[in-house]
Amino acid sequence: MKKYTKLYNLVKNMILTGELQPGDKVPSVRKAAKMYNVSLTTVQSAYFELCADGYIIAHSKSGYFVSSIVHHQPAEEYKNEQNNVRYDLSGGIADPESFDFSLWQRYIKSALRQSDRLLSYSQPKGEYDLRSAIAQYIKEKRNVITSPDRIIIGAGVQPLLHILCSLLDKNLCVSFPDKSFALGMGVFSDYGFDIHTRDKDADVIYVSPSHMTRWGDVMPIKRRLELVDYSQKHHSLVIEDDYENEFLYNVKPTPSLYALGKGNIIYIGSFSAMLLPGIRISFMVLTKELTEKYNQNAFRYAQTAGKTEQIALCSYIRDGHIRSQTRKIRRLYSAKTKTFAGMLQQLLPNAEIEIGENTLQIILATEWNRSPTEFEKAGLRVFTEKYQNNRITLVLSPSGIPNGELEQAAQILADVILSHK
């Protein structure tokens, strides 16, 4: 077993057994290296894996802390999750009002009538007409100019990253300056890539410019230009995961990195957040060079997205519904976030409450000296960003709470917080 794996297991076990509690500070890299008599690199590798696996969280200035994610998602919970949770504020839930089910049903029904197409496997890249429709759509919306040949469809971002990892040289160093994307870090780390979370200094830089933090910070135009400039000078590849770009409402529209770059940007987009979380269709625009590599190896890949939904989505986009859907959810969710934040501020005058830049998340910081499981006991699912020194920071996404129940959800949350002062 490698030294860093040993250290990884050691710390992980301390967390799982409760010897280290959520919010506890983990020894600094330098300190741990001394304590366990290993090199700084060994500690860094172990800590990186622990971050990627969600056990600890890095704070650039203050070091590493035990996260609460492990306690939020024990294995058994999945089975009964729908029974226990009354209000899910952890994100990823859509409002029934946000989606026109009967409209989508019409497109699915029409897709199912195309039985000839459904009898064969999808092309590895995905259906050609959907790729054409996506090319047109991202050109108009994000100035991402490409041909359908360079677009790969997949059932979510994860399967696309698997394809990407198989196309990249394993000796490359990959950086994740937006530390919040644990899922992506996990994929690259599984393939054995050298990974860190520094800003630059990498062959491949993975960013989510429209959602840089869990609370939706947006990358300013100056930083975008810098990043593109840096990547060109250093011949780095940039992966632009344009997650939640559709929701940008309060900030000025910012150009995509792809539009600013000169052919060294991979653009990733997804429809799950726009339509329904259960619809698994994402896409990736490869660079010219990687497209050629993919084409030579196309027989190695099977398309993961279902054909029926691909056919339906193609017509849905062509008929202009994606545009009206974007306007609708943007309006709906942005208003909801503001209303909910206002309610919380009234109920919790001493808490620090802020709305994230993309108007989907609320950051709430308050005094707290009990276990974060208290929220779950009250029927709330929340995301704990930080918990230390009797202070807790929560990231709250009210999108999934029906408008009529916002007040109720805010009241329960406030009661939990106030009762434990």
Next chain:
Amino acid sequence: MKKYTKLYNLVKNMILTGELQPGDKVPSVRKAAKMYNVSLTTVQSAYFELCADGYIIAHSKSGYFVSSIVHHQPAEEYKNEQNNVRYDLSGGIADPESFDFSLWQRYIKSALRQSDRLLSYSQPKGEYDLRSAIAQYIKEKRNVITSPDRIIIGAGVQPLLHILCSLLDKNLCVSFPDKSFALGMGVFSDYGFDIHTRDKDADVIYVSPSHMTRWGDVMPIKRRLELVDYSQKHHSLVIEDDYENEFLYNVKPTPSLYALGKGNIIYIGSFSAMLLPGIRISFMVLTKELTEKYNQNAFRYAQTAGKTEQIALCSYIRDGHIRSQTRKIRRLYSAKTKTFAGMLQQLLPNAEIEIGENTLQIILATEWNRSPTEFEKAGLRVFTEKYQNNRITLVLSPSGIPNGELEQAAQILADVILSHK
């Protein structure tokens, strides 16, 4: 660049430039090691990658040959494939008669009415009720006894293998005794596992007992018992990809390895071949140990299969339709294979024609001295298993050809073969 990568690129380029033609014998490992002044292991690694990537094919007794797969699937072809190919005999196409579209439509429509469920992401493992239905189904059908908690759903076998690879220790050695599964070999090789195609001598053994070769050989019970016994003695993990088990018709029903094993078998099944190729739902039964590892890391995985189709499939299975569907396609495809083989034998009395054990594929060997592209020019897509010494071996799957057009397809194939004698 590693030595074996250099050799890999060298041979690959010789194939892509046409210096080596489909069917040409590649220098033996010993010979190549001398020619290029490298070790036997370097050559073996390079050849293995070339096999995994589909450039060459291994024949246990006679060495390595250039495959024709590269010529079958050039990048540009995907775009226009439906225009050029009149009859696709390469497999993976379903007969319109095989599937009751209006029945499936009813289930999809009913799933789309469950809007509450569609508003949230699927659990990482997939919908709980579908996993329950699958547990019940594989218990009755293949004596695979497990709990829904150990079942992981995914959009095809590939995403499931990605999860599996992330759970396994990268130092393990993985063997693929059934050499035909290039796609699976590719996935494991991308993760850096040590891979070979020997029968045993590995920590993980990947087999497709119901489809051991491209022409559907079935693993006999004696070999099954041996394999299970070996794996238990050597503490190896067996991955049983039960691909096309539904079609076994002519051979005695053989027990699954899972049922014979003692907890060290991972069972993989899929619904794409049974329903429609465009429906991407497969599943994997993990061992107890790997389930625990998955549960600890569940937050790292996103479900890839669409929620609507998961909900629909669950009711479809519960209502017993999967059983009648199995009987229907088994009858339909087995009769079709026999009819088509008979037609070919009449038209080509000098060809060697045999039906594969699972009655889905036909092996046809005949004299031939032209390029395999002649078949494509005539509007046929076929799979070339071997081509050397003026003799070609094709694997033909007539499943997708409507019954009324079998004669026509057989005639075109015979014409191409006879005109080039």
